[in-house]
Amino acid sequence: MTTFNFCAGPAMLPTEVMQQAQRQLCDYNDLGVSVMELSHRSAEFTQVAEEAEQNLRDLMRIPDNYAVLFMHGGARGQFSAIPLNLLKTGGKALYIESGQWSVAAAKEAAKFGDVDVRDIRIGKGDIDLSLFGDTSGYDYVHYCPNETVDGVAIYDIPSCNSPLVADMSSCILGRDIDVSKFGLIYAGAQKNVGPAGLTLVIVRRDLIGQQHTATPAILNYQLAQDNDSMYNTPPTFAWYLAGEVFKWVKGLGGVAQMEQRNQSKAQALYQFIDDSSFYRNEVNPSFRSEMNVTFQLHDAELNQRFLAEAESQGLLALKGHRMVGGMRASIYNAMPMAGIAALIDFMDKFAQSHQ
Amino acid sequence: MTTFNFCAGPAMLPTEVMQQAQRQLCDYNDLGVSVMELSHRSAEFTQVAEEAEQNLRDLMRIPDNYAVLFMHGGARGQFSAIPLNLLKTGGKALYIESGQWSVAAAKEAAKFGDVDVRDIRIGKGDIDLSLFGDTSGYDYVHYCPNETVDGVAIYDIPSCNSPLVADMSSCILGRDIDVSKFGLIYAGAQKNVGPAGLTLVIVRRDLIGQQHTATPAILNYQLAQDNDSMYNTPPTFAWYLAGEVFKWVKGLGGVAQMEQRNQSKAQALYQFIDDSSFYRNEVNPSFRSEMNVTFQLHDAELNQRFLAEAESQGLLALKGHRMVGGMRASIYNAMPMAGIAALIDFMDKFAQSHQ
Numbered sequence: 109m110t111t112f113n114f115c116a117g118p119a120m121l122p123t124e125v126m127q128q129a130q131r132q133l134c135d136y137n138d139l140g141v142s143v144m145e146l147s148h149r150s151a152e153f154t155q156v157a158e159e160a161e162q163n164l165r166d167l168m169r170i171p172d173n174y175a176v177l178f179m180h181g182g183a184r185g186q187f188s189a190i191p192l193n194l195l196k197t198g199g200k201a202l203y204i205e206s207g208q209w210s211v212a213a214a215k216e217a218a219k220f221g222d223v224d225v226r227d228i229r230i231g232k233g234d235i236d237l238s239l240f241g242d243t244s245g246y247d248y249v250h251y252c253p254n255e256t257v258d259g260v261a262i263y264d265i266p267s268c269n270s271p272l273v274a275d276m277s278s279c280i281l282g283r284d285i286d287v288s289k290f291g292l293i294y295a296g297a298q299k300n301v302g303p304a305g306l307t308l309v310i311v312r313r314d315l316i317g318q319q320h321t322a323t324p325a326i327l328n329y330q331l332a333q334d335n336d337s338m339y340n341t342p343p344t345f346a347w348y349l350a351g352e353v354f355k356w357v358k359g360l361g362g363v364a365q366m367e368q369r370n371q372s373k374a375q376a377l378y379q380f381i382d383d384s385s386f387y388r389n390e391v392n393p394s395f396r397s398e399m400n401v402t403f404q405l406h407d408a409e410l411n412q413r414f415l416a417e418a419e420s421q422g423l424l425a426l427k428g429h430r431m432v433g434g435m436r437a438s439i440y441n442a443m444p445m446a447g448i449a450a451l452i453d454f455m456d457k458f459a460q461s462h463q
Numbered sequence: 464m465t466t467f468n469f470c471a472g473p474a475m476l477p478t479e480v481m482q483q484a485q486r487q488l489c490d491y492n493d494l495g496v497s498v499m500e501l502s503h504r505s506a507e508f509t510q511v512a513e514e515a516e517q518n519l520r521d522l523m524r525i526p527d528n529y530a531v532l533f534m535h536g537g538a539r540g541q542f543s544a545i546p547l548n549l550l551k552t553g554g555k556a557l558y559i560e561s562g563q564w565s566v567a568a569a570k571e572a573a574k575f576g577d578v579d580v581r582d583i584r585i586g587k588g589d590i591d592l593s594l595f596g597d598t599s600g601y602d603y604v605h606y607c608p609n610e611t612v613d614g615v616a617i618y619d620i621p622s623c624n625s626p627l628v629a630d631m632s633s634c635i636l637g638r639d640i641d642v643s644k645f646g647l648i649y650a651g652a653q654k655n656v657g658p659a660g661l662t663l664v665i666v667r668r669d670l671i672g673q674q675h676t677a678t679p680a681i682l683n684y685q686l687a688q689d690n691d692s693m694y695n696t697p698p699t700f701a702w703y704l705a706g707e708v709f710k711w712v713k714g715l716g717g718v719a720q721m722e723q724r725n726q727s728k729a730q731a732l733y734q735f736i737d738d739s740s741f742y743r744n745e746v747n748p749s750f751r752s753e754m755n756v757t758f759q760l761h762d763a764e765l766n767q768r769f770l771a772e773a774e775s776q777g778l779l780a781l782k783g784h785r786m787v788g789g790m791r792a793s794i795y796n797a798m799p800m801a802g803i804a805a806l807i808d809f810m811d812k813f814a815q816s817h818q
Contacts, residue, residue, distance in 0.1 A: 111495030118699055120500045123489075130488040134481050140466030140777060144658040145475045147780055180660060181535040181681045184695035188679030219677050298696055303499040305535060305660040305698025322574050324543030324679060326536045340539035341653055343660025343698060344473055422495060425502055 112447035115425035116438040118298040125352045144345035160351030170287050177309040178337040183277045183296035187216035189327035193319045195221040199247040206235050207255025233391035246270040254279035257429040259402035260395050265289045278399050284363045300440045306346035366441050373439050373448045374398035380452045386459035404434035421454050467802035470780035471793040473653040480707045499700035515706030525642050532664040533692040538632045538651035542571035544682035548674045550576040554602040561590050562610025588746035601625040609634035612784040614757035615750050620644045633754050639718045655795045661701035721796050728794050728803045729753035735807045741814035759789035776809050
């Protein structure tokens with residue numbers, strides 16, 4: 109039975125990447141050791157690290173005036189690092205709230221300085237981008253273009269009069285974007301990039317260097333930049349796997365190709381849900397996430413049966429986040445169209461037998 | 464050719480553990496997915512996590528009044544976390560300096576509060592434990608029982624009148640110790656535990672809860688304890704591998720057995736060095752590390768040739784740290800006696816042909 113893993117994160121990785129990692133696990137490039145047993149300062153790992161960065165730069169067309177940092181600590185680490193590095197004495201940041209993660213980011217930032225918060229949610233599954241309001245005069249403006257829990261996405265890059273900071277944990281490399289419109293982009297790896305424990309930070313270099321005195325070294329952008337993300341031992345295996353994922357995306361044609369794939373996948377699933385009276389998605393179609401498709405059964409009593417039968421068919425981890433309930437199919441870059449087809453087929457049969 | 468990897472870290476992992484990880488990499492326990500593709504909140508990963516903790520508790524006989532935390536960020540993350548969590552307003556910490564890492568820890572701590580420093584080094588490769596001095600009245604006293612760079616170790620647990628904090632990154636599970644003598648023990652995983660990116664923290668529960676307001680969430684012991692180290696997504700694959708290493712240590716007879724192995728390995732290597740006029744180790748025999756054996760060639764001009772010939776014989780990563788020079792053989796738990804024998808055999812032949 110083919111298994112399809114719809115976990116929101118840690119999420120499935122591309123099958124080809126995992127198979128390659130398995131072949132190389134005990135003997136990387138005939139060195140007789142695993143890549144995770146190499147010194148991070150060895151010539152061999154330096155090549156892994158540099159290739160990964162270059163491939164990410166190529167894929168996202170990252171301008172030279174942006175640093176690419178490979179950091180510890182997940183996106184939550186960046187919830188702290190961003191104010192510690194970007195929020196100046198006497199300055200202020202603006203946090204736009206559009207779902208669970210942007211709310212959490214704002215709460216963490218308030219520990220480190222002065223923060224304004226604007227909630228742009230209007231009722232269930234809807235947002236109003238005009239509520240970004242006046243974005244002038246802030247050290248930065250933070251938002252989350254894809255809310256994993258809520259299945260809500262913002263596709264148009266907001267015009268912003270202060271450096272724009274985006275939590276792209278669950279959408280990086282999913283769509284082609286213009287990096288130069290951002291001050292900083294960050295992403296926990298465990299959705300579209302690699303295993304948990306690695307975080308990507310893409311930051312305009314002129315924003316680096318204003319960190320608070322009491323910034324923990326592992327969260328200090330200046331130190332990370334000056335030491336090629338090796339001020340301390342980085343999570344080397346995660347970095348290697350991220351590099352393999354970047355090669356895989358390149359091999360499939362790059363981000364524009366991923367974007368097409370992702371749109372086809374999401375459209376097929378949303379279309380099926382919209383055409384059904386058994387399932388429903390409650391997000392305004394303009395803001396539906398291509399990465400995390402939330403849906404409810406018409407009868408919530410059937411939820412457990414749906415999950416159990418799905419699992420018996422090899423369709424895993426479809427349970428919605430506990431704060432939203434219902435179901436969620438996370439269909440990141442690594443999910444093939446065959447997974448969507450299998451899910452739709454199962455959902456259709458389940459609906460017919462429980463209508 | 465059998466390869467032996469003497470890297471100081473990321474270090475070799477037990478061969479049996481790596482082979483098992485390779486078999487399971489794409490299909491963990493017949494689930495059809497990798498352990499790194501499982502939700503950290505799934506029943507399957509919860510079992511991995513709980514078993515790892517229980518096995519570590521068994522191996523180290525960790526009392527119930529100690530929390531075991533699995534954290535992001537390496538030991539350097541803890542350099543910040545320890546003062547942020549343990550250093551009270553108006554309080555003071557004492558840092559004992561015995562080598563590169565304890566010096567770095569003290570420097571980082573001073574960002575977050577008031578720190579006294581005592582350097583106990585007396586000349587090259589020697590320390591004086593009486594220089595710990597009066598340890599009363601501190602929020603904690605920090606030291607590093609095994610200095611990876613310098614090859615200097617402190618085996619007797621210092622008697623201390625304040626909570627004793629130990630950086631055991633390069634010696635945890637290497638010797639049997641009495642955890643109850645410590646307030647906090649921490650260790651980056653990449654030497655004796657698992658891959659880089661995971662850090663173990665063993666902390667007496669009554670020391671938790673005094674964290675500064677501006678403590679980044681990922682470094683907050685209270686949050687880590689209250690959320691079973693899952694306040695944010697932990698580095699799940701590293702956690703799993705650490706659990707496999709714990710099982711491996713148990714299978715070999717536990718920490719007491721590792722300690723015997725380690726003593727035999729280190730004694731054999733130091734004995735060979737001491738008997739040789741070609742090599743020398745400059746550390747006071749009472750403080751020689753069993754984990755990191757530093758040595759110099761009588762003629763430093765031969766260093767490059769030594770390293771190249773060693774590598775051609777499958778003896779990898781013997782170059783000493785750039786701050787010390789010469790050679791260093793890191794022989795953590797995973798290094799078998801056969802690796803020591805192969806190293807001594809090579810060193811002997813090299814000496815004979817270059818005498």
